[in-house]
Amino acid sequence: MKLQAKRLVVLSLLAVVVFFIGVRSVQSNDQIAANLGKAYFAGGCFWSMELAFEKVEGVLFVTSGFMGGTVANPSYEEVSAGRTGHAESVEVVYDSSKVSYPKLLDAFWHNIDPITANGQFCDYGNEYRTAIFFQTDEEKRMSDISKLAIEQSKRFQKPISTQIIKASQFYPAEEYHQDFYKKNPVRYKVYQSNCGRAKRLEELWGKP
Numbered sequence: 707m708k709l710q711a712k713r714l715v716v717l718s719l720l721a722v723v724v725f726f727i728g729v730r731s732v733q734s735n736d737q738i739a740a741n742l743g744k745a746y747f748a749g750g751c752f753w754s755m756e757l758a759f760e761k762v763e764g765v766l767f768v769t770s771g772f773m774g775g776t777v778a779n780p781s782y783e784e785v786s787a788g789r790t791g792h793a794e795s796v797e798v799v800y801d802s803s804k805v806s807y808p809k810l811l812d813a814f815w816h817n818i819d820p821i822t823a824n825g826q827f828c829d830y831g832n833e834y835r836t837a838i839f840f841q842t843d844e845e846k847r848m849s850d851i852s853k854l855a856i857e858q859s860k861r862f863q864k865p866i867s868t869q870i871i872k873a874s875q876f877y878p879a880e881e882y883h884q885d886f887y888k889k890n891p892v893r894y895k896v897y898q899s900n901c902g903r904a905k906r907l908e909e910l911w912g913k914p
Contacts (some may be wrong), residue, residue, distance in 0.1 A: 773795040
C-alpha cells in the first residue's frame with residue numbers, strides 16, 4: 707500500500723474514532739442533564755442552609771436567594787425589612803442518580819427548628835420562616851409524607867410550623883451572600899456561634 711493510501715486509511719480511522727467519542731460525549735452530557743434536579747427550601751439564614759446542603763453527597767451547588775414574596779427582584783435590604791413577603795431560601799441543584807428528593811428533605815428537617823414560626827435560632831421575622839417549596843405533585847406528596855412522619859414520631863410537643871407550599875419565582879441574592887461561609891469564614895463562625903444554631907439543633911434532633 708502506497709504511503710498516501712496509508713495516510714487516508716489512518717485519517718479515516720481517526721475520523722471514526724473522533725465521531726464515536728463525540729457521540730459518547732453527547733450521550734454523557736444528555737445523561738447528566740437528565741439527572742439534574744432543583745429543589746427549593748427556606749430554613750432561616752440562607753448562609754447556613756447553603757452550608758448544610760453542600761455537605762450532602764450528590765448536591766452539586768446551592769444558591770442563596772428569596773422565594774415566596776410578591777415583589778419582583780427584591781434586594782436583601784427589602785426582604786430583611788419585611789416589605790416583600792419573601793423568605794430567605796436556597797436553590798439546591800443536585801444529581802438525582804446520587805441523591806433522592808426524600809434525602810434532601812431529611813437534610814432539610816435536620817437543619818431547622820420546625821416548631822418555631824417566623825424565626826430560626828437568633829433570627830426573627832417572617833423572612834426567616836421555614837418552608838418546603840414543592841414544584842410537582844410528587845414533590846408535594848413526598849414532602850407531606852416526611853412532615854407526617856415527624857408528627858407521628860411524637861418527637862416534639864409543639865406542632866410543626868414549617869409550610870409546604872407551591873414554589874414561585876426564585877430570586878438569587880446578591881453575590882456577596884453566595885458561599886458566604888467560604889468567603890467570610892471568621893465572620894460566619896462568629897455568627898453561627900452567637901446564634902446558638904448547633905446547640906439548638908442538637909436539642910431538637912440529637913447529635914449528628
